[in-house]
Amino acid sequence: MTFLRRRPFRALAVALATTPLLLAAACSHASDTPAGSTESGSTKALPKTLVFSPLSLAPPALKGLSEGVKGLASGQGWEVIVQDPNFDATKQVQQLNEVISSGRAGAAWILAVAPKSLGDLIRTAQSKGVPLLVNGKPDEYGFSGPQPGITFDYIDYTAGGKALGEQLGKCITEKNGGTGKVLYVASQEGTAGKQEFDTAAAEAFKAAAPNATLAQTVVAVDRAKAQTDIGNALQGNPDLAGVFSANDEGALGAIGAFNAAGKKLNCVTDFGGNDEVLKNVKDGKIYASVALQFNDDTAQSFNTLVKMQADPKANGEVLIVPQKTFTQGS
Missing domain, CATH: 3.40.50.2300 (Response regulator)
Structure with missing residues (x-):
């Protein structure tokens, strides 16, 4: 998608x-x-x-x-x-x-x-x-x-970004007491709606979890590169509490990166909602997916x-x- x-x-x-x-x-x-x-x-x-x-x-x-x-x-x-x-x-x-x-x-x-x-x-x-x-x-x-x-x-990217940020903030509040560092996985430059999506996601997350911190942003071009880049970010921020991703590749790459590092990722939210992502939501590996219908x-x-x-x-x-x-x- x-x-x-x-x-x-x-x-x-x-x-x-x-x-x-x-x-x-x-x-x-x-x-x-x-x-x-x-x-x-x-x-x-x-x-x-x-x-x-x-x-x-x-x-x-x-x-x-x-x-x-x-x-x-x-x-x-x-x-x-x-x-x-x-x-x-x-x-x-x-x-x-x-x-x-x-x-x-x-x-x-x-x-x-x-x-x-x-x-x-x-x-x-x-x-x-x-x-x-x-x-x-x-x-x-x-x-x-x-x-x-x-x-x-x-696609209403502002609405999508807002829902993505809100869901991560909700998860951080429920599972991490509203505090902790998070990683944002953005789409690459030139992606349709990128600016409005990124802005809406960041503002909604801050409003939903004001005591949490956005530690770093990486760009997901594909799943393999996203996993590598998120793994590198995890080395610099080993206490990451959550990830929110502007696309399916980033969310799935995040799961792979945390698994490879032997760490549990309780809070990951996604925008896109392909079949694999929705299965991970059902299995509890992804907290929420804002899925395009x-x-x-x-x-x-x-x-x-x-x-x-x-x-x-x-x-x-x-x-x-x-x-x-x-x-x-x-």
Whole structure:
């Protein structure tokens, strides 16, 4: 799921997103004549064909997402065309332009490699009345709000960071008397939402456990490196009482690092919530995970595209990926 968040994959891959999973500053609105209309006023119905363009099909998370989209849409009578730009922004635009310009596409779901590269494509889709769903906020595409025929779908990083910090503070209060040193495992520079997430997490932790101390911050690029870096941090701070991580790799790396050092980690919280993380929550190895609910987001995204097809000139929506906090007892 980290792929849905990561902005570097836009040069997200988020990213879908990651991002993926998302326009030039000036994009024209759709024309006053609906797509497919003739001068007599008759309207040609859009095909029930959904084009899904993720960042790439190489990451298992994105391959799995493509299968989920295909299963959901096919079950409702839609044909699904899955494209693979392989993190190439130019290739993504070319692939999408081909199916939209040819009239094959009835709607498109785009996890943009480079949002601002989609300006001409968006104008083409608007002129043809083909609704789009893109990942990210409107301002990532140069817009100030909802646009005709375009729905934006983004992760609320401020809310996620706040929940992450609150849960670690709660754990430190319950299990360590509200005191002790903690380690923050951040996402790498350029990750979507990094600044707002990091700030919200730190402020929420301080509010929830004011007598605890943030001793150090490390960056998690992948699980193996995160385990090594956290192990090094643990050598310098052998009395660490907790870890909160901005991604799954950091949380799992923290468990590995503490295990390798023969130390018990009572308080670790995570943002992301992949299957392995949630199993660790259930087993009591991770105190809490703020999990992104991508299944729910897939359903709301597809349903929104179906609704938009009926009136592609109307402004789309601004959707937020649902989040849910899991603890051992939940």
